[in-house]
Amino acid sequence: MAPKKRATRAPRGSLSREKVLAAALELAAAGLDAVSMRALGTALGVDPTAVYRYFRTKDELLTAMADAVVASDRPFPETGDPVQDLEEAFVNLRRSLLEHPALVPVVARRPPAGEATQEGTVRVIGILTDFGLDAATAAAAFQALLFYTLGHAVLEAPYAQMDANATELERQEVREDLNRGHPKRAAVRDATAQLYRDMDRQFEYGLNLMLVGLGMRPPPRPA
Template structure:
């Protein structure tokens, strides 16, 4: 069911811009999820005729794609040091942090292929780090895909919990760790042996897994 946010003071004529529209759309999506977003809701939030939005974005999907690209960009500069491994770890950690700041948009980022400037910039940066580490081009491409899919999948798992909480309660709460695995040690001895580790914080699990991937890539 679509939720229309409270009306704000009318936006002064001539001040409407892509940036303002994206800022406001992000507020709506962060609170009500993608399902609660529409051009009508955006117009109501800014006290403008919804048709004015189409002067800047041809469709709702185009606007959502721009929002997804903004999430990929994040708030932090891409890391540039002399340590490719540290920079790779940080650039994918940045992506995870940005996705979790906007959990309702994480599925949009996952479903839509990269097409915005921020997506291309982050992709180019990461592949450059892999090539600088001595990887042949084919291996660099495959390694990037592995790191990207790992990060997106992990963040989406965390974001689903947070997004569901926002949708049901209207506020954000910390992501809880995975439910502890409980099984009979006699039937599943290997699972029982590692069960406690599944209860570690998700952030710890993410960084440990990322470290294993980078170690396997010999970076």
């Protein structure tokens, strides 16, 4: 009988907060249930208790993971146009969230208060106040833009974890069901046929409408 192989252990001192966080984000690709201190210990080749040196609880770990998702690897936009910077910041936030769909509910439930989130918040509110909005309006506008982005990501997250063909099939069924409800209204039938086609474009369309409402973008010209 062959002897059992011992699990490979990481060299002493090789663990770090960044490595634990990266491993946790990889595990989260299979869902939040896959993230545990025991699973992290196995993935990192350490005793699970070693993880507690960096994160005292799973709740603390999830908060750090949420902030890492918000931070992503995309720096705050610097286009030379503050309004464009603001718009791209929220476009990037949505993209980062959908790259980690299992964590979207965590971010939406309690927007993280880590360094990356704080920096982004200050930068966006700074753009809003520099544009001329008073403090109360800038705060309300920031929250409206943030909640719009989070809400969009919450609705999209389940589909981000599905096969693209399965997603399109489900959306096509929705379009067909809506069309059956209004067979005599050609305008409604034509409009419902365009629903859920391009979610990137849909998100940016709604974001632009909000910026128009804030007076930061000119209204679209009549067709």
